[in-house]
Amino acid sequence: MIKHVLTTDSMLRAKLSRQMLTLALGFSFALVAGSPTKTLAHDYVGESACEDCHDSQHEALANIIGPNGGKADPVSVWKQDPHHSAYTALSSPWGKQAASRVNLADPTADGAMCLKCHVTGAGSSSAPDPSDGVSCEACHGPAADWQGRSQHGEIDDSAAQMQAAVALGLIDLRKMDIREQQCRTCHVKDVSQRPCYRSSEEPFSVNNDQKFRHWRNNIPPL
Ligand code: HEC
Numbered sequence: 001m002i003k004h005v006l007t008t009d010s011m012l013r014a015k016l017s018r019q020m021l022t023l024a025l026g027f028s029f030a031l032v033a034g035s036p037t038k039t040l041a042h043d044y045v046g047e048s049a050c051e052d053c054h055d056s057q058h059e060a061l062a063n064i065i066g067p068n069g070g071k072a073d074p075v076s077v078w079k080q081d082p083h084h085s086a087y088t089a090l091s092s093p094w095g096k097q098a099a100s101r102v103n104l105a106d107p108t109a110d111g112a113m114c115l116k117c118h119v120t121g122a123g124s125s126s127a128p129d130p131s132d133g134v135s136c137e138a139c140h141g142p143a144a145d146w147q148g149r150s151q152h153g154e155i156d157d158s159a160a161q162m163q164a165a166v167a168l169g170l171i172d173l174r175k176m177d178i179r180e181q182q183c184r185t186c187h188v189k190d191v192s193q194r195p196c197y198r199s200s201e202e203p204f205s206v207n208n209d210q211k212f213r214h215w216r217n218n219i220p221p222l
């Protein structure tokens with residue numbers, strides 16, 4: 001009898017301590033999983049910050065080639081790029097039809113599933129104005145920590161400078177694999193994630209960039 005009680009008691013204790021261990025492990029995993037997201041979260045500044053140096057008035061733009069093969073600047077190109085109008089597209093007849101497929105009354109409402117691909121930084125407290133649609137930082141990365149000229153404007157062909165800027169949140173779009181990965185956050189392979197998908201759409205290609213081209217012919221190789 002006594003032996004039995006002892007056994008149950010020690011078994012119970014062993015079970016409890018296993019549960020505690022599982023809990024403790026679960027907790028520490030949650031902490032580990034939580035911390036990198038915290039250090040990786042950079043704030044957005046919005047497209048107007050880039051205008052200070054990358055619009056038609058400024059010198060940062062030498063030799064940039066636009067959609068028509070002539071001299072251009074990133075801001076003017078973006079202003080006529082379909083990415084710029086990605087937010088207003090939500091309210092088009094096709095946008096409304098797409099929204100009704102997922103029982104969404106207002107595709108532009110806060111938290112609407114459409115926003116994660118049709119605006120920049122949806123859900124972030126520093127997100128730019130949604131009416132800017134898919135703007136600079138949707139492709140180049142949230143810029144609060146790298147927008148300064150000395151943080152990203154002097155990279156040239158220095159891999160170390162690029163690495164430093166990447167650590168501050170710049171996305172190295174010169175690397176085609178990274179570029180494609182970035183486009184694919186919205187141009188998803190699994191089109192069932194897109195109520196707006198039309199079968200008549202041209203399949204996505206990372207090289208289909210003529211509509212928004214705004215870079216030099218020979219981007220410094222890294
Ligand atoms: C204070 C001025 C300044 C601001 C603000 C600025 N840039 Fe730049 N940026 C530059 C200069 C200068 C260059 C180098 C251009 C060159 O090499 O011809 C540059 C280069 C770049 C490059 C190419 C990276 C490289 O160094 O080769 C990207 C991409 C870029 N800027 C994006 C942005 C975006 C997006 C914003 C807004 C979030 C922004 N910049 C804001 C000055 C600025």
Ligand code: HEC
Pocket residue numbers: 089090092094095096098099100102104107113114115116117118185186187188193194195196198201202204
């Ligand atoms: C996973 C990302 C994603 C989501 C979610 C998404 N879209 Fe889109 N949407 C895209 C992409 C990418 C395109 C451009 C497709 C192309 O032409 O290559 C697009 C295109 C469109 C277009 C223009 C299509 C045309 O042919 O005129 C409209 C309108 C649209 N989406 C509305 C919506 C609405 C409304 C929702 C929410 C109900 C939504 N989208 C959700 C990524 C998304």
Ligand code: HEC
Pocket residue numbers: 047050051054064074075078083134135136137138139140172173174179212214215216217219
């Ligand atoms: C749809 C994605 C996308 C958007 C939106 C976008 N860019 Fe870019 N940008 C690119 C790609 C791709 C390149 C070519 C690779 C590179 O140079 O980093 C590039 C290159 C650049 C360069 C470097 C040019 C060079 O020759 O080195 C600058 C500067 C730049 N972008 C600024 C901007 C600014 C400012 C905005 C907003 C007004 C903007 N971009 C919006 C994708 C984008």
Ligand code: HEC
Pocket residue numbers: 082083085086087089116117118119120134138139179182183184185186187205206207208209211
């Ligand atoms: C934040 C989401 C997002 C990112 C990142 C993004 N796109 Fe888009 N893209 C869209 C949406 C949404 C549209 C549809 C805009 C509209 O029609 O109003 C679009 C439209 C386009 C179109 C025009 C399709 C057409 O024929 O009208 C091309 C081409 C394109 N994107 C290429 C790219 C490439 C290449 C990249 C990466 C360098 C990229 N996009 C990055 C969301 C994105």
